[in-house]
Amino acid sequence: MKIGYCFTGSFCTFSKSLKSLEELVEKGHEVYPIMSENSYSKDTRFGTAEHFINEIKRITGKDIIHTIEAAEPIGPKKMFDVLVIVPCTGNTLAKLANGIADTSVTMAAKSHLRNSRPVVIGVSTNDALGGAGKNIAQLMNYKNYWFVPFLQDDPVNKPKSMVCDFDRVCETVANVENGIENYKKIY
Numbered sequence: 001m002k003i004g005y006c007f008t009g010s011f012c013t014f015s016k017s018l019k020s021l022e023e024l025v026e027k028g029h030e031v032y033p034i035m036s037e038n039s040y041s042k043d044t045r046f047g048t049a050e051h052f053i054n055e056i057k058r059i060t061g062k063d064i065i066h067t068i069e070a071a072e073p074i075g076p077k078k079m080f081d082v083l084v085i086v087p088c089t090g091n092t093l094a095k096l097a098n099g100i101a102d103t104s105v106t107m108a109a110k111s112h113l114r115n116s117r118p119v120v121i122g123v124s125t126n127d128a129l130g131g132a133g134k135n136i137a138q139l140m141n142y143k144n145y146w147f148v149p150f151l152q153d154d155p156v157n158k159p160k161s162m163v164c165d166f167d168r169v170c171e172t173v174a175n176v177e178n179g180i181e182n183y184k185k186i187y
Contacts, residue, residue, distance in 0.1 A: 001177055004065075004080040004112065006034040006105045007056070010087035010124035011044040013163060014052055017086050017122070020169035022059050024084075027170060032080065033057070033064045036092070036105045040066040071104045075111030082176050083112040086122030086148065086169055090132035093125065097135040097142075113144055118176045122148040122169060128162035148172045 005021055007014065025031050033056045041049050056064060065071050074080065085092065085105060092105060096119075101110040109119050121139065125132045128150070139145045148164040149172070 001029050001081045001173075002079065003029050003031045003173065004034055004074065004083040004108055005031050005060075006036070006083065006085040006088075006108060007039045007052075008036045008085065008087060008089045008092045008103075008105050009038045009042070010089050010163075011039070011042070011046040013087040013124045013166070014039075014046060016166040017169075018052075018055055018059065020086060020122075020166050021056065023170045024173065025059055029173075031060050032062055033060050034071060034105060034108050035064050035066045036103045037066060038103075040064065040104075065108065066104050068102070068104055068107045071107040072111055074108050075114040078115055078117075080112060080117065081180065082118050082120060082173060083109060084120040084122070084169070084173060085109065086120070086164065086166070087124035088121045088164075090125035090127045090135070093121070093123070093132055093135040093139065096121075096145075097138040116144055118144050118146055118180070120146045120148060120169075120172055120176060122164035122166070123150040124163045126158055126161040129160040146172060146176050 101107045150164040153163040
């Protein structure tokens with residue numbers, strides 16, 4: 001299966017997301033990396049952009065899509081069977097829920113969805129049980145969106161924060177793949 005794998009600016013979860021990316025590659029999927037402009041260019045206390053770019057390239061063996069212009073052909077060329085956005089920030093959730101395509105990742109999603117293909121979301125936001133909650137709920141009601149199971153990551157210190165279970169990214173993709181195969185058999 002061909003997978004587009006997107007990173008957005010939840011830098012504190014990049015190391016966990018890299019493990020999920022690596023697991024998908026090890027399972028034999030052809031994975032194409034996509035990074036939002038901020039995740040591609042910002043150094044943070046969690047690591048440098050260069051470090052993460054190098055790791056992603058090492059794992060996938062592919063160049064990273066990191067501009068709107070490079071992401072736009074994803075739909076017309078039907079490049080991926082599944083698009084994965086892990087981590088998906090509250091900002092990206094809001095843009096997806098409201099049809100805004102002003103980053104490489106949101107353009108990738110918009111372009112991919114034009115063919116009614118699935119998008120897997122791995123929530124990572126400090127505001128999931130606040131303002132971002134309505135966007136999560138809205139996306140859950142949209143066709144072609146799948147969610148990696150998510151939970152509160154620190155209910156005492158960050159009571160509105162939720163993050164996906166990174167150990168279940170591959171399981172979610174497998175469920176999507178199974179759904180696709182079942183769909184193809186029916187029609």
